[in-house]
Amino acid sequence: MDNDDIMITIHTNKDVDQIIVNSGAGEFLLTPITTYSDEQLKGNNQIMDMNGDHQVDDKDLEILQTHLDGGCKDYTATARCSHCGATDINMDDKIDDKDLKLLKAHLDGKCKLDDCYFHGIRENRTETADGYIWSFHYTPTIRGMDDMTYTPQSITTTGTRSGEVMALSVHAEEYKNPVILKKSTQPNQNKYLIGSSITLSAVTPLETDQVVFKTNKETLIATSPDSTDYVKKEKTWKQSFVADTAGNENITIIGQGEQSNNTYLPSEVPANYIEKIVDPRVLSTGSSSTRHENRWTTSATDVDGKVTITEHVDVWYTITATATANADTDYVVFNTPNGNVTDNSSYNSGGNKCFSTSWTSGGSGGSAGATAYCNIISK
Secondary structure (H helix, E strand, C coil): CCCEEEEEEEEECCCCEEEEEEEEEEEEEEECCCCCCCCCCCCECCCCCCCCCCCHHHHHHHHHHHHEEEEEEECCCCCCCCCCEEEEECCCCCCCCCHHHHHHHHCCCHHHHHHHHCCCCCEEEEEEECEEEECCCCCCCCEEEEEEEEEEEEEEEEEEEEECCEEEEEEECCCCCCCCEEEEECCCCCCECCCCCCEEEEEEEECCEEEECCCCEEEEECCCCCCEEEECCEEEEEEEEEECCCCEEHHHHHHHCCCCCCCEECCCCCCCEECCCCCCEEEEEEEEEEEEEEEEEEEEECCCCCCCEEEEEEEEEEEEEEEEEEECCCEEEECCCCEEEECCCCCCECEEEEEEEEEEECHHHHHHHHEEEEECCCC
16 A cells, blocks of 8 residues: 555435444544535645544644654655555655644644645535435555444434444555665676676665565575665665576566565566676697707817718707687686796687697697686676
8 A cells, every 4th residue: 555545435325414434543423524624625635644534633643743753764655654654745755844844734724735635624425316425535554454334323303323334344555665776796797707606685675575586597585684774764685696507697686565465566677687607618628749950060170180070950849739718718827847828819719719828848749738717807
């Protein structure tokens, strides 16, 4: 229930002079004509009737004062407080002392609302061919079922006689606005390594009773907030999960407000967003060698004048190690005989990335292990 104004009609015969209406909000007497002041009726605005008893009196003033004193700190209210019925009289989207002044002015006979329902005379009964139609406005302020009774009465010279009591039940849900005000992922990064623990966070109004977090893998439900800020009138909810599948992680966050029938009213617009999960992997490795040689000669002359020519050969090899990695890989670290070597450069091949590194060796054999990595940037 938010600010629902229900028109209740009762059909009686012409023997009925008045009706006693009894509900959870109290009892009042419905008469053919209700006089609220010496002025004529100006409008249909019943906003100052906090408890829905069809009257504006000290009870309504007490409700509004209690709300302003902090009696409803666990509830938010702009149109009508779902806890106590306190109302934003001047429609400025907050319940404050300005609304209290307007209500006090009304009770002092100096109402400042142009469309106030309670200023003037209200006709509650119209005549038909076979009886009367009685009508009155009712604003639900009780969560759940309000069992109302109507006792018809006739006024005679010998007293007041009551007829058969009729009943009507009004089922009112407590209005909830479980909108997702803010959403975030912690740690806040451009992407997440597979196997990482990720915390999802949502900020909602105070009246939200639980928050549902949906990932590709599972549905997580936070039934109690991680923290509550009564100044900002907000609750913060968190749930964590492990990202175990690479690709786009589709996340949906839904706020829910509990209803009197033990069901939950969800957010009208869920918060949807996508986080990227990466799994950098080396798919295959290989190596090749290139032979290099350097030839030169030297000569030597002995004492007899004989010249000896000697041929020299210097052989070495360039060993090239290669690694093919998936598209999630940003760089590869090779474990070579000379230590670890990082290769940030690559070329694409069939959707994969190819990396390489080289070193000099005296032999033709050699290889290097490779490990794939990705660059993760904190936002």
